[in-house]
């Protein structure tokens with residue numbers, strides 16, 4: 001296991017679709033996921049996608065810490081989850097704005113519209129299919145991570161770039177509005 005270097009916005013590995021994994025149970029994928037977990041934990045992230053550590057394959061990891069879950073249905077805490085070749089399907093047309101950060105866009109946060117309720121699927125390291133429905137932070141982090149596999153970073157999903165800024169400035173602005181907890185949703 002090793003902590004890997006994280007690619008930053010502008011690097012070509014973050015701008016192209018990643019390749020499907022042919023064998024989720026291969027030793028190479030297991031080793032990759034071990035490095036991803038170590039790298040994500042070192043960086044204190046909620047999720048990580050393989051292209052962020054310069055690996056051009058469709059693998060994401062994420063977790064939903066208890067403090068980020070809400071009362072919404074299917075927005076429960078989730079243990080560390082590995083998704084190989086994931087798919088995401090919106091279950092509603094409704095989207096909501098929430099602040100996101102990204103380990104590949106360090107120092108910044110932005111308000112990003114995301115579907116409030118999704119169904120996602122993929123394969124685990126044991127080759128078993130995972131299928132879940134999610135809402136709230138859980139749905140947001142999955143959409144953020146899976147976008148990485150299609151070469152999309154969260155600023156590309158933003159519709160109002162006036163809501164993009166340095167994390168300390170955005171936090172200060174939200175605190176002045178009495179809206180401090182929103183920034184805690186910063187993902188990844």
Ligand code: NI
Nearest residue numbers: 102103104188
């Ligand atoms: Ni990210």
